[in-house]
Amino acid sequence: MNKIESPPQAGDPRLTIAQASCADDYDPNSMPVAKARAFIHQFLKPVTGVLRVPVRSALGRVLAKDIHSPVNVPSHRNSAMDGWAMRGADLSPIDEVTLQEVGVSFAGKPFTGNVGPRQCVRIMTGGVVPEGADTVVMQERSHASGKSITFAAGQKTGQNVREAGEDLKAGSLALAKGRIVRPAELGLIASLGIGEVAVYRPLRVAFFSTGDELKSVGTALGEGEIYDSNRYTILGMLARLGCEPLDMGVVRDDPKLLEEAFAAAAANADVVITSGGVSVGEADFVKTMLGKLGEVVFWKIAMKPGRPLAYGKIGGAHFFGLPGNPVSVMVTFYQFVRDALLVLMGAHPVDSVPTFRATCTTRLKKAPGRTEFQRGVLTRDDDGSLSVRPTGEQGSGILKSMSDANCFIILGDATGNVEPGTSVEVQLLEGVV
Ligand code: AMP
Ligand code: MG
Secondary structure (H helix, E strand, O other): OOOOOOOOOOOOOOOOOOHHHHHHHOOOOOEHHHHHHHHOOOOOOOOOOOOEEEEEHHOEEEEOOOOEOOOOOOOEEEEOOEEEEEOOHHHOOOOEEEEEEEEEEEEOEEEOOOOOOOOOEEEEOOOOOOOOEEEEEEHHHHHOOOOOEEEEEOOOOOEEOOOOOOEEEOEEEEEOOEEEOOHHHHHHOOOOOOEEEEEEOEEEEEEEEEEOOOOOOOOOOOOOOOOOHHHHHHHHHHHHHHEEEEEEEEHHHHHHHHHHHHHHHHHHOEEEEEEOOOOOOOHHHHHHHHHHHHEEEEEEEEEEEEOOOEEEEEEEEEHHHHHHOOOHHHHHHHHHHHHHHHHOOOOOOOOOOOOEEEEEOOOOOOOOEEEEEEEEEEEEEEOOEEEEEOOOOOOOOOHHHHHHHHEEEOOOOOOOOOOOOOOOEEOOOOOOO
């Protein structure tokens, strides 16, 4: 357990989990979002296991070692344009100049001779700039008459030439450990001729749903029963992050079964995520039981949706007890669990999903005192400006509000009702890459 030895100060987020559950400053009944996040982050230690995988299998994984470039990129001096290569000294700033073409240098098929005075070589983009030449004139500024090529005035020595090692020098840092491999990194690694990379082992995340009313898909519903949807959203969110999910099904609200499930999950995974069972009335026996198994704090976060949230350690595993309501599950996952999992996966730095501002076109009801994450639809207007409106009913059980949304509208603690035309903070649900 990551206990912090120095005595806690007022306002100091460095408390142990046990201390936090009774410290006044950590009022479990109105925990600000940012403070809960900061508290959780002090306990996160990245995985250390490393595996080597082929580059093709590295997408979404986290680099476990720095990658230094074994080569110069580009590996040779080459042309940035289609045109002719020559000595810059042969060109004139004020007059046209005519030079003799003595060969061609295409990408992959270099000209092996030397470019002498008053000579030039036909060159294509990516072609090796031959010995003797130091300048390329683009073909749009040139005129060919047989092998006599005339170049317009006003050229500069060195133009349109990409130097060897200009992008990356051999031996320099190409990618730092902690980098999440995206399509650009796959290409960059391949461009260095590297076929295998060291990545952190996947983070194992066990999850289960709690509730006597829950049935799994494929079984008939009895009176008052509902289908368990949270395990599906959680599975999806974990898969998107690149975690290794361990689906432990539905567990009834029975202390003995729950205790077994928590113990098994913590023994088999780095992280345990549950949904349901942490709201008032339900939390008490879970609290007692988790108190036996580990150290857990139960908060009422000053947010909507997603008020109840539990965080702690069960043995070596981190535990996130998310609320039961389907929208609350997603909101709390994105606002607390996502970044924490990325840290545990070894990602560094972990940037929260950026927010920006858009004009809200609809009146929003909001009471000051907590942060709201309304589900919104962001659109670009004809003039290029961004507008946002809520998806409709914002109940924490209405999963369709997440499905219809492409962003969160984040209304801070102090914000009250929002009038149409007001600028609000939004956070996109989809990234570009
Ligand atoms: P709880 O936090 O357990 O009190 O649950 C709050 C609400 O979310 C209740 O209406 C539950 O029926 C519902 N709920 C809890 N777990 C799930 C689940 N896995 N799938 C769908 N709804 C759920
Ligand atoms: Mg429940």
